[in-house]
Amino acid sequence: NAGVTQTPKFQVLKTGQSMTLQCAQDMNHNSMYWYRQDPGMGLRLIYYSASEGTTDKGEVPNGYNVSRLNKREFSLRLESAAPSQTSVYFCASSVEGRGTDTQYFGPGTRLTVL
Amino acid sequence: ILNVEQSPQSLHVQEGDSTNFTCSFPSSNFYALHWYRWETAKSPEALFVMTLNGDEKKKGRISATLNTKEGYSYLYIKGSQPEDSATYLCASTTSGTYKYIFGTGTRLKVLA
Numbered sequence: 474n475a476g477v478t479q480t481p482k483f484q485v486l487k488t489g490q491s492m493t494l495q496c497a498q499d500m501n502h503n504s505m506y507w508y509r510q511d512p513g514m515g516l517r518l519i520y521y522s523a524s525e526g527t528t529d530k531g532e533v534p535n536g537y538n539v540s541r542l543n544k545r546e547f548s549l550r551l552e553s554a555a556p557s558q559t560s561v562y563f564c565a566s567s568v569e570g571r572g573t574d575t576q577y578f579g580p581g582t583r584l585t586v587l
Numbered sequence: 588i589l590n591v592e593q594s595p596q597s598l599h600v601q602e603g604d605s606t607n608f609t610c611s612f613p614s615s616n617f618y619a620l621h622w623y624r625w626e627t628a629k630s631p632e633a634l635f636v637m638t639l640n641g642d643e644k645k646k647g648r649i650s651a652t653l654n655t656k657e658g659y660s661y662l663y664i665k666g667s668q669p670e671d672s673a674t675y676l677c678a679s680t681t682s683g684t685y686k687y688i689f690g691t692g693t694r695l696k697v698l699a
Contacts, residue, residue, distance in 0.1 A: 477630075504685060515591065515676070515689035516631075523685050531686065563630065572618035572680030573638060576687060578630035 475499055477579035479564050485585045486554045494549040494582050496564030502577070504570030505547035507531075507539060509560040510581075516563065522547055523570045554586045591679050593690035600667050601698050607663045608693040610677035614658035618684075622651055622662055623676040625692065631676055634662075667697040 477498045486492055498505065503524045508516040518531030520539040528539050536558060538550045547566075551558060562582045567574040592611045600606045612620060619638045623631040635644040640655040648665045664671055674692040 506687075508689075513691065515691045516678075517689075518686055521685055529685075570685040572682065572684065572687070573636055575621070575633040575636060576631075576678075577633075580630050 477564055477566055477577050479562075479579035479582050481582060482580065483583050485587065486551075487587050488555060490554050490586075491550065491552050492554065492584075493551075494562055494564075494584075495546070496548065496579060497546045498564075498566040498577070499545065500566060500568075500577065501544070502566035502568050503544070504567045504574070505541065506565040506567075506576065507537075507547070507549045508563045508565065509533065509558075510563060511560050519549065519562075521570070551584075554584075556586045558584065559586045560584060591677060591688045591690040593675075593677060593693050595693060596691070597694035597696070599696045599698060602667060602669060604667050604697075605663065605665045606667055606695070607661050608675065608695075610660045610662070610679075610690055612658050612660070612677070612679035612688070612690075613681065614655060616681040616683070617655045617658070618680045618682045620653055620655075620660050621678040621680075621687065622660070623678065625674040625676055627673075634675075662693075664695070667695075669697045669699050671695060672697045 506521040507519040522541040564579040565576040622634040625631040637653040642653040678687040
């Protein structure tokens with residue numbers, strides 16, 4: 474039981490390059506989330522998926538797209554990376570996404586955009 | 588309060604000291620308050636979720652209280668140990684939304 478896994482762990486991009494961050498969970502959770510974490514700021518929600526087949530914008534969605542590929546997988550895509558997207562990205566999942574549900578986090582992806 | 592705020596930002600305590608920190612959150616449409624423990628180079632792990640005014644939770648030497656009317660929660664650590672060193676995050680949710688609003692965390696360092 475791996476919980477929430479993310480790939481890659483580290484990535485360096487040049488401005489304008491694209492990439493996809495992968496996230497998968499094996500806990501049969503319905504809801505999944507993408508956050509970014511920057512120094513001096515809390516975890517900020519980029520996008521979330523309340524259930525398979527649905528996605529919604531969070532607090533900071535600009536420059537990102539997501540795909541809920543199936544119940545297990547939720548990917549985050551940067552179409553044209555910018556230095557402002559240098560951050561640590563965390564994927565999380567929860568049973569239903571009710572406000573009382575615990576979120577389980579992946580190990581994070583550290584992304585640097587030059 | 589529109590955001591979730593945590594104080595202090597960081598603190599150092601000696602091994603054996605007891606300590607506490609605060610999470611302030613919007614009290615309107617309050618639904619739940621979560622506490623997470625986040626060790627360096629790891630991912631956040633859940634400590635508590637609280638929903639009711641006056642709720643208290645305890646896990647070993649760590650406990651938390653909740654005041655939903657005034658919008659704050661306290662996290663207490665009794666007899667701090669070096670292994671308690673971590674960032675403690677709180678997150679608030681409001682009714683009718685899937686969104687969790689996280690504070691910036693309190694970074695605790697326990698000195699041996």
